[in-house]
């Protein structure tokens with residue numbers, strides 16, 4: 361593996377080549393590329409494995425280089441085509457570096473951007489500091505927005521680009537999980553003209569009032 365100074369970790373030499381392996385011929389992502397932010401654990405990790413298992417080439421990022429290297433090693437052993445960058449999505453400069461790497465790894469084309477990174481600081485609304493507000497909003501909302509802007513030329517160049525933002529039910533209905541977290545996820549839901557948001561057990565497409573109403577019905581809110 362490369363050192364942290366290089367801020368980028370390349371695929372192993374024995375990695376399978378694009379188009380050579382997919383676990384299910386009926387549902388293949390061979391030839392497709394994806395950037396999944398925060399792929400070293402949780403939902404992001406599962407998404408990386410799902411996409412790579414279906415044959416896509418995936419790039420992911422996280423702040424912890426040791427965890428990233430461990431995941432990349434594991435994926436390499438599984439024959440998945442996954443590359444990674446150490447990147448803190450709180451930093452605009454690191455967004456630019458990340459997207460430069462993605463552009464270079466995927467030859468200036470990207471099929472899917474999955475904005476998965478998210479964080480929460482859970483305390484009473486009156487107790488949040490300005491810094492805590494900024495941490496949640498920058499991580500959950502601003503980073504996703506900025507990465508969408510940077511990814512746009514690559515998504516357009518692919519001819520079939522799409523953006524997925526991992527949201528939360530807390531962005532749709534008031535839940536006791538922290539008011540800033542809910543606000544950041546609500547803003548994500550309203551930001552994109554066409555945005556597919558996921559919660560762990562429910563998927564919705566925000567294409568207009570009807571689909572939102574349908575979603576709220578599912579939650580028993582109307």
Ligand SMILES: NC(=O)c1ccc[n+]([C@@H]2O[C@H](COP(=O)([O-])OP(=O)(O)OC[C@H]3O[C@@H](n4cnc5c(N)ncnc54)[C@H](OP(=O)(O)O)[C@@H]3O)[C@@H](O)[C@H]2O)c1
Nearest residue numbers: 398399400401402403422423424448449476477478527528
């Ligand atoms: N888990 C749930 O029940 C749930 C429910 C609803 C919605 N969601 C949403 O689903 C998404 C994923 O949640 P999760 O629970 O799977 O998260 P998680 O287990 O905490 O994993 C977060 C991932 O993002 C990375 N990460 C965190 N902050 C980062 C930063 N500033 N820059 C770069 N990478 C960063 C982490 O690695 P490093 O720490 O090494 O950077 C890790 O790989 C979030 O958007 C969350 O709001 C989760």
